Amino acid sequence: xxxxxxxxxxxxxxxxxxxxxxxxxxxxxxxxxxxxxxxxxxxxxxxxxxxxxxxxxxxxxxxxxxxxxxxxxxxxxxxxxxxxxxxxxxxxxxxxxxxxxxxxxxxxxxxxxxxxxxxxxxxxxxxxxxxxxxxxxxxxxxxxxxxxxxxxxxxxxxxxxxxxxxxxxxxxxxxxxxxxxxxxxxxxxxxxxxxxxxxx
Amino acid sequence: xxxxxxxxxxxxxxxxxxxxxxxxxxxxxxxxxxxxxxxxxxxxxxxxxxxxxxxxxxxxxxxxxxxxxxxxxxxxxxxxxxxxxxxxxxxxxxxxxxxxxxxxxxxxxxxxxxxxxxxxxxxxxxxxxxxxxxxxxxxxxxxxxxxxxxxxxxxxxxxxxxxxxxxxxxxxxxxxxxxxxxxxxxxxxxxxxxxxxxxx
Numbered sequence: 421x422x423x424x425x426x427x428x429x430x431x432x433x434x435x436x437x438x439x440x441x442x443x444x445x446x447x448x449x450x451x452x453x454x455x456x457x458x459x460x461x462x463x464x465x466x467x468x469x470x471x472x473x474x475x476x477x478x479x480x481x482x483x484x485x486x487x488x489x490x491x492x493x494x495x496x497x498x499x500x501x502x503x504x505x506x507x508x509x510x511x512x513x514x515x516x517x518x519x520x521x522x523x524x525x526x527x528x529x530x531x532x533x534x535x536x537x538x539x540x541x542x543x544x545x546x547x548x549x550x551x552x553x554x555x556x557x558x559x560x561x562x563x564x565x566x567x568x569x570x571x572x573x574x575x576x577x578x579x580x581x582x583x584x585x586x587x588x589x590x591x592x593x594x595x596x597x598x599x600x601x602x603x604x605x606x607x608x609x610x611x612x613x614x615x616x617x618x619x620x
Numbered sequence: 621x622x623x624x625x626x627x628x629x630x631x632x633x634x635x636x637x638x639x640x641x642x643x644x645x646x647x648x649x650x651x652x653x654x655x656x657x658x659x660x661x662x663x664x665x666x667x668x669x670x671x672x673x674x675x676x677x678x679x680x681x682x683x684x685x686x687x688x689x690x691x692x693x694x695x696x697x698x699x700x701x702x703x704x705x706x707x708x709x710x711x712x713x714x715x716x717x718x719x720x721x722x723x724x725x726x727x728x729x730x731x732x733x734x735x736x737x738x739x740x741x742x743x744x745x746x747x748x749x750x751x752x753x754x755x756x757x758x759x760x761x762x763x764x765x766x767x768x769x770x771x772x773x774x775x776x777x778x779x780x781x782x783x784x785x786x787x788x789x790x791x792x793x794x795x796x797x798x799x800x801x802x803x804x805x806x807x808x809x810x811x812x813x814x815x816x817x818x819x820x
Contacts, residue, residue, distance in 0.1 A: 479669050481791035523776050591681035
């Protein structure tokens with residue numbers, strides 16, 4: 421019997437994507453769900469909504485709350501959390517590299533390393549050298565991964581993932597979509613999404 | 621020993637305030653928390669953020685998701701749920717009446733009746749006759765409650781509650797604020813807010 425699948429749409433700049441990315445592997449394994457990691461960009465989706473940056477920057481009271489809430493969420497999960505500066509971090513290159521990794525089998529490990537660097541270690545994930553170091557740390561050749569990340573093929577794949585997310589109703593991150601199209605938004609809906617994926 | 625208190629800011633037009641209002645009494649009772657029911661209006665707070673209606677109307681993908689998510693939430697809780705038309709429902713008069721009830725001891729019961737009428741029975745909660753019927757059903761004189769609801773005193777109290785909510789960082793509903801100022805937003809943070817309120 422094949423395991424049910426769950427599409428996990430995540431954005432490297434997104435705060436709530438961080439605990440989701442760190443936890444989904446273990447939770448999905450326990451639930452018997454195969455996760456498809458889907459790195460995408462929120463920027464174009466926000467732009468289509470008329471927003472030129474994160475809603476957390478546009479609506480200050482909501483932003484203040486989000487920083488406190490993410491701190492509480494990560495505290496409960498024993499995940500280190502520091503507020504990145506600037507926020508949001510530039511995530512384009514990391515997202516392209518993650519698409520290279522999808523082909524080569526190291527995307528999940530790389531993605532978790534990016535989140536840990538960004539929110540745990542306060543590193544600048546828009547910096548090519550930082551990303552090269554993360555690739556080196558997981559045993560991937562940075563020069564070849566970075567070269568592929570800049571190829572037209574990979575750029576097109578990231579654009580396609582973002583367009584697909586938007587077409588399927590994604591408006592924020594993380595978002596989980598079950599095989600039947602049922603959509604769950606937010607780290608706090610992850611367990612519910614996994615339960616939906618396995619229901620008969 | 622006095623019980624810890626929790627401020628429960630709710631708006632009658634707010635979808636996620638509905639399950640919160642229906643459940644908070646039982647959950648707070650079990651947790652040993654005294655709830656202060658705080659009816660307020662989101663409209664002026666949205667307006668201060670540059671929004672002229674609910675964000676769920678302004679951002680259609682988010683709105684579509686919200687309707688499905690609230691349906692799932694209410695389904696799990698065995699609460700009937702129908703989408704009000706129009707959305708948001710005009711909530712000004714109901715909120716003023718709820719402030720009258722705060723003085724007279726029937727605000728919680730009235731508030732639950734308004735939510736059930738709006739989301740369970742698809743009734744128009746902006747309609748004075750509907751509100752009069754709800755008051756009658758809970759044994760309150762509609763004519764005197766409605767007269768007081770239109771007094772300058774009650775209007776000022778609702779404005780003050782809204783201004784206080786905004787000053788304390790409220791940007792959506794439901795919002796729970798503990799005595800130490802810790803703020804929790806959303807029906808899905810209600811249990812966490814109650815746990816925070818009783819922690820030592």
